[in-house]
Amino acid sequence: MSYLDIVDHTSLFEVLRAIDEEVAFRLRAETCWRPGCGGPLHWGRFKRKPRGGPIELPEHYNMRLGLCCGRCRKRVLPPSCLFLRRRVYWGAVVMLVTAAVQGLQKRSASELCRHFGVSRRTVRRWVRYFEQVFPQGSQWQALRGRVAAVVRDDELPRSLLEWFSSTGRSAFDTVVRCLCFLADVTQQCGFLLEIRGIK
Numbered sequence: 001m002s003y004l005d006i007v008d009h010t011s012l013f014e015v016l017r018a019i020d021e022e023v024a025f026r027l028r029a030e031t032c033w034r035p036g037c038g039g040p041l042h043w044g045r046f047k048r049k050p051r052g053g054p055i056e057l058p059e060h061y062n063m064r065l066g067l068c069c070g071r072c073r074k075r076v077l078p079p080s081c082l083f084l085r086r087r088v089y090w091g092a093v094v095m096l097v098t099a100a101v102q103g104l105q106k107r108s109a110s111e112l113c114r115h116f117g118v119s120r121r122t123v124r125r126w127v128r129y130f131e132q133v134f135p136q137g138s139q140w141q142a143l144r145g146r147v148a149a150v151v152r153d154d155e156l157p158r159s160l161l162e163w164f165s166s167t168g169r170s171a172f173d174t175v176v177r178c179l180c181f182l183a184d185v186t187q188q189c190g191f192l193l194e195i196r197g198i199k
Contacts (some may be wrong), residue, residue, distance in 0.1 A: 001050040002105055003096050003161070003171050004115075010054050012092060015176055016081040017061055023185050024065040024078040030071040032076070039071025048083065053095035079183040082178075089118065091179055095157045099127045102158040130156045143184060157182070 006012050032039040046067040050160075064083055067076040084091035093116055100107050101123055113120055135142050135153035144153075152159045157178065165174040180186045 001176060002106065004100060004105060004112075006172055006175055007052065007090070007092050007116075008098060012172065012175065013053060013057055013090075016092070016179060019081050019176075019180060019185060020065055020078070022066065023080075023183075027078045029162065032072060032074065034069070034072055034074060037069060037072045037074075039057065039069045041067040041076060042070050044068030044075055050083065050088065052089040052097075052118065061131070079185050081179040081183045081185065083197055084182075086170065091182075092175060093118075094126055095161075095179065095182070096122060098130050099158040099161050100177055101127055102155060104158045104161060116129055135154055139182075139184070143181065146181075147184045 005127045008126060028041045028043070030041065031037075032041060046066055047063050048064050050062060061082070064080065067078065068074070069076065080091070082091055087094055093131050096104075096114060097112050097118065099105075099162050100112055109120060109123060112118070131154050134156060136193060140153075140156075147160065147163055150159070151163045160181070161174060161178050164170055166173070169177065177186070
């Protein structure tokens with residue numbers, strides 16, 4: 001199964017949703033991190049309308065798991081493997097289409113745009129984000145030391161996917177591990193990945 005074919009299967013989203021839930025439940029067990037607050041955290045989910053995934057996904061997959069402090073009322077967003085920040089498309093779609101355009105798989109840009117219902121301009125924006133903006137951000141700077149030097153900053157996310165796959169993982173495992181890594185939740189959900197057989 002190719003990387004892009006994985007996005008057409010609900011099993012990818014089932015695993016990513018389970019990881020998001022585990023991370024959110026663990027964060028909810030803590031208290032508000034704002035200085036002097038320490039209030040309890042309550043659920044503050046909100047609906048998203050992500051694009052690009054299988055149409056048969058259950059409706060509750062479109063809910064972004066969020067938390068809200070019961071004292072200061074500030075919102076806390078746990079890291080997510082399903083959603084890539086505020087982007088409209090599923091995180092897996094953004095990552096894999098960008099990597100495909102960078103040469104991960106032999107698919108034309110027009111074929112990718114047609115299959116996932118995304119414009120060429122949006123794909124160019126994704127490529128620019130991963131190659132120029134993301135490598136300079138604090139999130140990548142914090143993660144950079146955990147991967148080998150062969151992962152090139154100017155070829156993200158393709159070089160990151162290639163590095164994860166070089167350890168002999170299946171395409172499915174590679175995608176899940178890469179999304180967990182980018183969301184920085186690998187340590188919190190490692191046992192969940194093992195239970196699901198993701199090496």
